[in-house]
Amino acid sequence: MRRTDKRKIVLKGKPEGGATLIELMIAMLVLAIGLGALTTLFVVSMATNNRNSKDTTATLLAQKVVEELSAQNVNSTVVVNLTDCVGNAWQIPATQGTAFPGQGAALMNNVGSPFYGGIDFSQGIGNVPAGFAMQYVDCDPNGQQTTYDVRWNVISVTANSTRLITASARRLGTLSTGGGLYFAVPVTLRTVGGS
Numbered sequence: 001m002r003r004t005d006k007r008k009i010v011l012k013g014k015p016e017g018g019a020t021l022i023e024l025m026i027a028m029l030v031l032a033i034g035l036g037a038l039t040t041l042f043v044v045s046m047a048t049n050n051r052n053s054k055d056t057t058a059t060l061l062a063q064k065v066v067e068e069l070s071a072q073n074v075n076s077t078v079v080v081n082l083t084d085c086v087g088n089a090w091q092i093p094a095t096q097g098t099a100f101p102g103q104g105a106a107l108m109n110n111v112g113s114p115f116y117g118g119i120d121f122s123q124g125i126g127n128v129p130a131g132f133a134m135q136y137v138d139c140d141p142n143g144q145q146t147t148y149d150v151r152w153n154v155i156s157v158t159a160n161s162t163r164l165i166t167a168s169a170r171r172l173g174t175l176s177t178g179g180g181l182y183f184a185v186p187v188t189l190r191t192v193g194g195s
Contacts (some may be wrong), residue, residue: 020171032192046115054146055171058139058150058170058184059189065167066193069094069154070191070192070193071193078094079094080092093131096154096156097164099156100155101155104133105129105151105168106123106128107120108120118188119151119168121170132151134150135172136150148169148171152165152167152168165191166190167188167190168189169186170185
């Protein structure tokens with residue numbers, strides 16, 4: 001004779017009907033942390049893009065000075081006029097330069113410094129001889145103005161023919177405001193020019 005077992009089969013554990021409130025809160029916390037990280041990424045990316053744009057403008061200003069000076073004959077009396085967006089007229093006069101340390105803005109002479117030979121911005125703008133510095137104002141399409149401190153130095157390499165021209169530009173206010181996101185090292189360009 002056969003015996004049948006009529007016991008109930010009981011499943012271990014109970015099936016879940018949905019997410020609990022705790023699980024939902026944990027998921028929301030993970031999502032919030034992820035979105036916070038993305039927001040920080042976007043802010044840093046925008047600040048870096050803005051700084052790069054300002055560095056490009058500083059490079060173009062230094063390049064303008066270097067090209068104007070190197071294109072002029074050493075004995076020329078031509079003065080190149082440069083007008084910024086607010087109407088300030090700046091002059092870049094031709095110069096023969098002098099023997100080292102040159103004529104114009106002071107150069108950094110600390111041999112151990114990575115900026116050796118570059119323009120020394122610790123020298124006050126009022127101490128730079130006339131015709132060797134400008135505070136050029138650049139305006140963007142939205143009307144925001146950015147001021148650049150542009151300085152240059154000319155060293156005679158050979159008598160009346162060859163000059164070492166050093167020009168440097170930096171955005172004013174980058175050292176005291178904005179911290180690391182907006183800090184920009186001055187752009188320095190050098191060339192040898194002459195006729």
